[in-house]
Amino acid sequence: MKRGFLSLIGLVLSAVFISWCYPNHTSNTETQSVRPAAVAGQFYENDPIQLAQNIHQLLDRERVVLSGSKIIGIVVPHAGYSFSAATAASAYRQAAEQQVDVIVVFAPSHRDYFQGATITPCAAYETPLGLMPVDHAIVERIVSLNKNIRISSLGHQAEHAIEVQIPFLQVLFPHAVLVPIVIGDVTEYHAAESMAADIAKSLQGKRVLLVASTDLYHGYSYSDCVAINKRTVAAFTALQPSKLFNGLKTGQYQACGGLAVVMMENIALALGARTAELLALTNSNDVTGERGGYVVGYGSIMVTTGTTSRSQEEKVEFRPLPxxxxxxxxxxxxxxxxxxxxxxxxxxxxxxxxxxxxxxxxxxxxxxxxxxxxxxxxxxxxxxxxxxxxxxxxxxxxxxxxxxxxxxxxxxxxxxxxxxxxxxxxxxxxxxxxxxxxxxxxxxxxxxxxxxxxxxxxxxxxxxxxxxxxxxxxxxxxxxxxxxxxxxxxxxxxxxxxxxxxxx
Incomplete structure (x- = not known):
């Protein structure tokens, strides 16, 4: 990684400075407020130095597998860092050297029910690493184009699925702005397709990274988890969002943020994506080394402009084991x-x-x-x-x-x-x-x-x-x-x- 410990210290210092310049309160204009960190100390470290060090260590363990293609989107999990951050890092590492102006994060709503999609009214998302500003010029453009997307705090106030992505984004892209979109109930594919098309129009001319935040299978069967996860990520990498949408509705595929992936892939295709590649696939049982009880699947995927990416990786030989x-x-x-x-x-x-x-x-x-x-x-x-x-x-x-x-x-x-x-x-x-x-x-x-x-x-x-x-x-x-x-x-x-x- 080019960004080392000096950038880590700079990030922490800027976090202190920005937090001081923009105190966490709600002003008369709602877009001047800050969405405070809701799960720091639970899903990830509350200490900014420890948090940044952990993210750098996770990223440094990953090797770059992409060559000659641009990453447009990634799929990453959103569980607590001890469970899924390593899986997320495998995708973030691939995008680490790209120049990015705008990051659009799509996530499910685990707490609030609503139809369509919402974008926070707040001016920034806060984590222990400081503030990540929301680009409300893009937000206003999006909501003016599509009636199913509105500015609302629904899906954002206590939702972890976007927040856990922000520290990775702050470390890798400290100057980028955020467009956080939470997907509610979408019953018809044409509605998802329409929303995606209008978001894509609003991003034209920007250097964009799309992030779909989702976990996979949730349940009590390890064998079902393994089988359904493989089936679901195969649908993700097929880059056929209409088929993915239908399979999610019938239960053939399982992902709490499946609609977030549908939206991301539609937009990625509009922006020139041509292939998707699986980077990592695991589950909470394998991470902890314990079987039985509740199990959740985690996977990471990159969506790129190349005809192939990982599939064009040259042969690498390993030494025989003694x-x-x-x-x-x-x-x-x-x-x-x-x-x-x-x-x-x-x-x-x-x-x-x-x-x-x-x-x-x-x-x-x-x-x-x-x-x-x-x-x-x-x-x-x-x-x-x-x-x-x-x-x-x-x-x-x-x-x-x-x-x-x-x-x-x-x-x-x-x-x-x-x-x-x-x-x-x-x-x-x-x-x-x-x-x-x-x-x-x-x-x-x-x-x-x-x-x-x-x-x-x-x-x-x-x-x-x-x-x-x-x-x-x-x-x-x-x-x-x-x-x-x-x-x-x-x-x-x-x-x-x-x-x-x-x-x-």
Whole structure:
């Protein structure tokens, strides 16, 4: 990050100065008031120095995956920072070096019911880092164009979904102005489309970043959370807001700020967006390492002007893991399953070495009596191995929807195999670049996707690439020949090791 500790101190000093210049009160003209921080000390740190340091640390952990494209919009979660700020940082980091004049934040209303959308009458949003001014010239333009958008404190007074985004924006874009829009009840897609079109008109000529604030699944089923989150973010990245709107209404997709995403994507498309990419996906159970009880999904996405962004990322190779590190992962995978079976907790590997701190993709496969008993993995390079392997071991044992949860009398009969990625997931232009048995493969088409690890063709006895691709299409829920036209392919390579290694 170019912005270091000096900018952190400057931000804090300016926060003190601006707060002094603009005392928090309501004057005779409502637009001269300040919307005070409502969830500081609850959702994020109340101390400005600690808050700024935390945000810088979160951003510094993320790598830039965008090349040659401009980010128009992002989707970020809005839970407490201890749960979802790291996921949000993965999106904010991508936009960090862009020049931005205006930031439009779209969020749901968790407390107030109203129809259409509202924009705060206040002149600024306040956080411990100071004030972020609201651009009321743009606001007046928007409300003059669309009767479904009005200036009102409804949805803003105690709402956290916008406020938790503001500290990130203040750190990254200290000179930008804010347009905070809370979305209420919108029953017809054409109303959302109309509002988005008029907002887009009001932003012409500005350097804009659109932010959609939303969490994903809310409920008590971890397996439902994982499945519905994947389905929902696939709809987000398809960049088809009308289909997303309809799926949200039927419950096919679940996101408390789903309408915020619909609005953001409509505007992004009007401003030249061409692709959307998933950056991170997790949930509160995985973050805390505890299963059971209430679980909420978190994801981050970037919407860009390029034909592809992350999909054009060049291949990155990782060093093979030494034998002792392989043994450590196998040992902790088994320990994780046993611990979860007894106490519903996911263990953590203490004092991880440099290899274990690397962020790579992982699959954990369980077999019993030579037959598959569970297989769950994670493609993205966003979680370190010392956290990811125990999580995937537990998921393979208890959350693979193809099998019942592993029982205690099965544990000693199960064998564990781990596939650690030796490359990132990278695109290929032609299926002829794919080498069966060497490469793992991901197929994506029309929002459907599936993957096979490199060793699957050998286990299945397939002789040709076409056999593997037909099976891959069926696994994705597509016709067997769907790979021949309009499909996209990504590949990756893995280092595979199993518990036979423990005898060495």
């Amino acid at each position: 034998i002792e590190t392989q043994k450590t992962l196998l040992h902790h995978a088994r320990m994780a399953i046993a611990e979860y079976m007894s106490n519903q907790n996911i263990i953590k590997i203490n004092q991880p070495n440099a290899f274990l701190q690397e962020k790579r993709g992982v699959f954990v496969t369980l077999t019993k009596d030579g037959q598959l008993r569970g297989c769950i993995g994670h493609h993205e390079t966003d979680v370190p191995l010392f956290r990811l392997v125990p999580q995937m071991a537990v998921a393979a044992a208890f959350e693979d929807p193809r099998f019942p949860p592993l029982s205690k009398n099965e544990l000693d009969r199960v064998k564990i195999k781990i596939s650690v990625y030796l490359t990132n997931v990278y695109p290929i232009k032609s299926i002829h670049e794919f080498q069966m048995g060497r490469d793992g493969i991901i197929l994506r088409k029309n929002g459907y996707s599936a993957t096979y690890l490199p060793e699957v063709p050998f286990d299945a006895g397939w002789k040709t690439v076409e056999e593997e691709l037909k099976s891959l299409c069926l696994k994705a829920g597509l016709p067997p020949d769907a790979w021949k036209e309009g499909a996209e392919f990504w590949v990756y390579r893995t280092q595979v090791f199993d518990e036979s290694l423990m005898k060495q």
